[in-house]
Structures are given as structure tokens and as C-alpha cells.
Amino acid sequence: MKRIAFLGCENSHADAFIKYIQANPDSFSDVEIVGVYSDDTEKSQKLKDKYGVPVLEHYADAVGKLDGVVITARRGDDHYKYAKPYIESGIPMFIDKPITFSEEEAIEFMQVLKAKSIRISGGSSLKQDAYVKQLKKEAMEEEGGKTLGGYVRAPFQRENKYGDFYFYAPHLVEIVCEIFGRYPLSVTAKENGEQIHVLFHYENYDAVGLYCNGNYLYYASRMAEKTVNSAEIPSTSAWFEEEFKEFYALLSGGEQPSSYKDFIAPVFVMNAIKRSIESGKEEAVNTFEI
Numbered sequence: 194m195k196r197i198a199f200l201g202c203e204n205s206h207a208d209a210f211i212k213y214i215q216a217n218p219d220s221f222s223d224v225e226i227v228g229v230y231s232d233d234t235e236k237s238q239k240l241k242d243k244y245g246v247p248v249l250e251h252y253a254d255a256v257g258k259l260d261g262v263v264i265t266a267r268r269g270d271d272h273y274k275y276a277k278p279y280i281e282s283g284i285p286m287f288i289d290k291p292i293t294f295s296e297e298e299a300i301e302f303m304q305v306l307k308a309k310s311i312r313i314s315g316g317s318s319l320k321q322d323a324y325v326k327q328l329k330k331e332a333m334e335e336e337g338g339k340t341l342g343g344y345v346r347a348p349f350q351r352e353n354k355y356g357d358f359y360f361y362a363p364h365l366v367e368i369v370c371e372i373f374g375r376y377p378l379s380v381t382a383k384e385n386g387e388q389i390h391v392l393f394h395y396e397n398y399d400a401v402g403l404y405c406n407g408n409y410l411y412y413a414s415r416m417a418e419k420t421v422n423s424a425e426i427p428s429t430s431a432w433f434e435e436e437f438k439e440f441y442a443l444l445s446g447g448e449q450p451s452s453y454k455d456f457i458a459p460v461f462v463m464n465a466i467k468r469s470i471e472s473g474k475e476e477a478v479n480t481f482e483i
Contacts, residue, residue, distance in 0.1 A: 194223055194224070194225045194260070195223050195224045195225065195260045195261065195441075195444045195445075196225045196227050196258060196259050196260045196261075197224060197225070197226060197227065197259060197260065197261045197262065197263060197444070198226070198227045198228045198229065198230070198249065198255045198258075198259055198262055198263070199211070199226070199228075199229040199230070199240075199246075199263045199265060200229075200230050200252045200262060200263070200264050200265070200266070200275040201230070201231060201232070201252075201264055201265050201266025201267070201268075201271055201272070201275055201289075202229045202230065202231045202236055202237055202240055202265060203231050203233055203236045203265075203266065203267040204265055204266075204267050204289065205433070206263070206265040206289055206318075206433060206436075207229060207240060207263070207265050208240065208243070209430060209433035209434075209437075210263060210433060210436075210437050211226065211229075211240065211244045211246060212244070213430075213433065213434050213437055214226070214437070215244060221441070224441070224444075226244075226246045226247075227247065227249075227255050227258055227259060228246065228247040228248060228249035228254065228255055229241070229246050229247070229248055229249065230248070230249040230250075230251070230252045230254070231266075232266075232271075234248075237249075252274075252275050252278070253278035255279075256278050256279060256282065257282065259279065259282065259284055260284055260285075260444055261284050261285045261286065261287070261440065261443065261444045262275075262276070262279050262284060262285075262286050262287070263286075263287040263440065264276055264286060264287060264288050264289060264315075265287070265289040266289070267355040267360070268355045268356055268360075269289075269290065269291035269292060269293050269294055269355075269356060269359060269360075269363075270293050270294045270295070270298070270356065270359075272288050272289070272292060272293055272302075273293055273298055273301075273302045276288070276302070276306075280305055280306070280309055280311065281309070283309050283310065283311055284311070285311065285312045285313065285314075285440070285443035285444055286306070286311060286312075286313050286314075286315075287313070287314050287315045287436070287440040287443075288313055288314075288315040288316070289315055289316075290315070290316050290317040290318075290363035290364070290367065290459075291356070291359050291360070291362070291363045291459070291460060291463065292315075292316065292456065292457050292459070292460055293457075293460060294356060294359045294460075294464075295460075296460060296461055296464055296479060296481070299457040299460040299461075300457070300481055300483065302457070303453040303454070303456065303457055303483045304453075304483055306453065307453050307483055312443045312447075312448070312449040313443075313449060313453070313456060314436070314439045314440050314443055314449070314450055315436070315440075315456075316363070316367055316456060316459065317363045317364045317366075317367035317368075317459070318432040318433060318435075318436055319347070319364045319367050319368050319371075319411065319426070319432065320367045320368070320370075320371045321431070321432045321435035321436055321439075322368075322426055322429075322431075322432060323431070324413065324424055324426055325368055325371055325372060325413060325426065326371075327422075328343075328371075328372045328413060328414075328415045328422060329371050329372050331415060331417070331422065332372055332373060332415055335417070336417065336420070337417035337418060337419045337420030337422075338417045338418025338419045338420070339397075339417065339418055340373065340397075340398055340415060340416070340417055341398055341416045341417060341418060342398045342399055342400055342401070342416045343369075343372060343373055343400040343401070343413070343414055343415045343416055344400070344401045344402075344403070344412070344413070344414045344416075344423070345365055345368045345369050345372075345400065345401070345402050345403070345412065345413045345414075346365075346402075346403040346405065346410065346411065346412040346413075347361075347364045347365035347368065347402075347403075347404060347405075347411050347412075348361055348364070348404070348405055348406070348407065348408055348409045348410070348411075349361045349362050349365070349389065349404040349405070349406060350406065350407060351406050351407075358463075358467055359463065359467075362404070362463050362466065362467075363459050363463060364411070365391075365402050365404060366402075366459040366462045366463050366466070367459050368411075368413055368426075369393055369400055369402060369462075370458060370459055370462065372400075372413065372415060373393065373395060373400045373415075374395060375455050375458040375459075376458060376478065377393040377394055377395050377400075377462060377478055378394050378395060378396065378477065378478060379394045379465065379475050379476060379477045379478055380392060380393055380394065380462065380465045380466050380469050380475070380476055380478060381394070381469055381474075381475040381476075382466045382467075382469035382470045382476075383469075383470070383473070384470055387405065387406040387407070387408075388403060388404060388405055388406065389402075389403075389404040389406075389466075389470065390402070390403055390404075391403075391404070391466055391469075393462075394475070409428075410425065411425065411426035411427075411428070412424070412425050412426060413426055452483075453483045454481070454482070454483045457483075461478050461479050461481065462478055464479070465477065465478040465479065
């Protein structure tokens, strides 16, 4: 059996993953959900009532009983806390967005996981979108010629109890990083009304990002020398299904889908955007090593 637990199950991931597992017994007959946990006990009880899964009294209660752990707290700076008791076990981990808020904690988190050879997946579900993957492929293969720029629109939430800007900011950043490269050199961001405009500066072009406060429409485009490809990105359960399949592959012994460094790159881009909003200036994206 592949025994897993969900830690920090306040957001849609835990619900979507459990629903997907139970709706596909032929594909996931070897998955056993040992328990779910949330600091918000109402959220874990809801999952128990809906799906019949056990509730853990404490997030460390399943240590030594799991083959993998799904960490999906709404506050990204809780992710490392939930992971710590399970690091010695060396089991694969799914870590939701944002991986964490702090650049320093992101580095420490990945260094600890790397030292234990813990395989990870996760981040923003938007990188699993079929259209985002298509644009990434087109950019890598220079379809229509070299990339000249691009545009990505996504939501953010100025105020919430899950980290304010950090809560939703990773979605836009992850789309940009997937399509145009995970390491922009710098960013310039400006807040105007309910929107934040961001210029992602790469070596040979810029990509434009538009954050819309509380408006949940996603859109992406890539401009090449000879072509322009633009489309809305509709919300779909396929994002979550692809994420769980990726994690299930880790449970089955598969390789980690991205490097530890690439995995946390959005944390550094996100913090550069925040610094630029506050300073009103172009801000370098900090470089780092794991």
C-alpha cells in the first residue's frame, strides 16, 4: 500500500485529491489515506464527513506510518513546519504553493530535503495547465521564431489571513516562470487601483504580468517573431488530477519532476515583486544555490 496523509487541508487541494482518489479505485487501489490534519479543525472534520477519512489530532501523529505526505496548508509559511516531523522518514512530499514566504527558509527547507534525498512535487497547480505547457514547449522549441515577450494575467488577494500578497501571488509567477524561464533577472512592479502591473526582465525580452485583486480570470500569451499565441486559461479539475498523478509517480518510485532550485525559484521572484511594489524601483531577483 501507498499510505499518505494530508497536512493543512484547508484549501481545495485536499478535497480535490481525495475526490480523485476515491473516484478512480482502479488506478489508486493501492493508496490508503491514513489521516487528514488542519489547525482549523472544522476543515478536517468536513473532509471526514464528506469522504470518511480519519482525522489526525496532531500533524506529527502519522510519523513512521506513511509512504508519502501531502502538505497543503493555506499559509505557505506553515509548510516547513508540517514537513519537519517527516523528514527523517525520507518519504516523498507534495508541497503546495507558496512553498514558503521567506527566501532564507526556502533555501533551508530545500537543503534539508536534499540532504535526505526526499523527492518533492507541487507548487502552483497552474503549471499543470495544458495551455501553459503548450506555450512552454513553443518557447523552448522557438516555434514561430524567438520569443519577443508575453503577457500573463492572474488574480491576487491584497488582504487575507493566509499571508496577504503571498497567498495567491505564486500562480502568476509560476505561469511566467514555466513559459519564459524560471529565472528572470529583475522585476519592476507598480500598483494602480486594484491592479498590480509587473515587468519581468529577461536577458533579451520582457514579459508583462497583470495581477487583478479578487478577479479570478487567468490568461496567457507568448509573442514570437512570426506568431502570437494568446488564450484564457479556464479553471479545471485537470490541474489537480495532473498534480496528484505527478505525486503518485513519486510514491511509485519515480524521479522528482524538477530540481530543488527550480522548485523554489518562484519564492525569489515573488519577493522581488513585493520589494519593487514597496520601493517603486526595479528590483533584482536574488540569486541563490541549494
